[in-house]
Amino acid sequence: MAPLIQASGLSHLFRPFYGGMGHILTFHRVIPPLASPRIHNHQGLEVSPEHLEEVIRYFVKRDYQFFSLDQLQAALDRGNVDQKFVVFTFDDGYQDVWQYAYPIFQQYKVPFAIYIATNFPDHTAILWWYMLEGFVLRKDHISFCLSGKTYDISCSNREEKEAAFANLRQIILNEPDQLRLPGILNTIFGDLYSALMQDSQSLSLNWEQIRSLNQDPLVTIGAHTVNHYPLSQLDESMLQEEVEGSRLRIEQEIQTPVRHFAYPFGKKGEASRREFEFVQRAGFLTATTTRIGNIFPAHKDFPTALPRISINEVSRSPVLTLQTTGLIPFVVNRGRRVITD
Ligand SMILES: [Zn+2]
Known part of the structure; x- marks a missing residue:
């Protein structure tokens, strides 16, 4: 921990260049640690409710604004913010987001988004x-x-x-x-x-929960394809089915326009320029990848290629500082800011 804390002190030097205007955080599941016996091997996509709360308090303490995806899009359009922002996003559509995360967001009045892969609530996904x-x-x-x-x-x-x-x-x-x-x-x-x-x-949200979440102004429901395929491997017509199909399916259930999207997997090999342009032409206002990075004014021209910061069990305060000041993105991206590719 000591070297991490030291590094997080030094990392403030990076903030003016790599910290950006704000951050989009990626979560998947929120589960109490001892809810049931687990295999440790794949807990990388989970945090505990306490950890989620710790992350919220980290940003409260530093006077961040908590943005919905619509507010993020408005800020990108303006090209500047008077105060740094953070956006909370959840991928796939796990039931524990309803059970454990939602009450915490209600308590803190913090907006968040859930990107739904529609085969989750339609129970055609094989997890x-x-x-x-x-x-x-x-x-x-x-x-x-x-x-x-x-x-x-x-x-x-x-x-x-x-x-x-x-x-x-x-x-x-x-x-x-x-x-x-x-x-x-x-x-x-x-x-x-x-x-x-x-x-x-039973691990995935059902449509009733999704409809109910959608009634809450704190919650944005976004699309995350139908079948969670790596999009770069699909031909145009399948790409269309996955992107448009998931939006139509969600809109049919929630009776609200779906304007935000997240790419499955979302690294360079799975979503790139063709997919970014396709999703923009399809009319989505924003789309997020899993490329690591903070949000800069230059993203105004590339709102469907937004990088995020993934939160997992190691993302405690010193690591959050390394991520949000831009030191970790700097190292991972070898000094490049992630704007388009
Ligand atoms: Zn996913």
């Missing part, structure tokens, strides 16, 4: 990584036969469960054909398949 977690936590021993190979995996203690998770995750990731995924999961999970599927579906 296999959570199914797999549930599977190894329930089993003491795993055996199955896949592509002519027999697997026998002991899974009776913490260490073995972590190892089994990593091992099976790799087997699933090694399958390039997504259409074969349900078959593979069926083979591995056996008679637990439907129960695990049901459990994983």
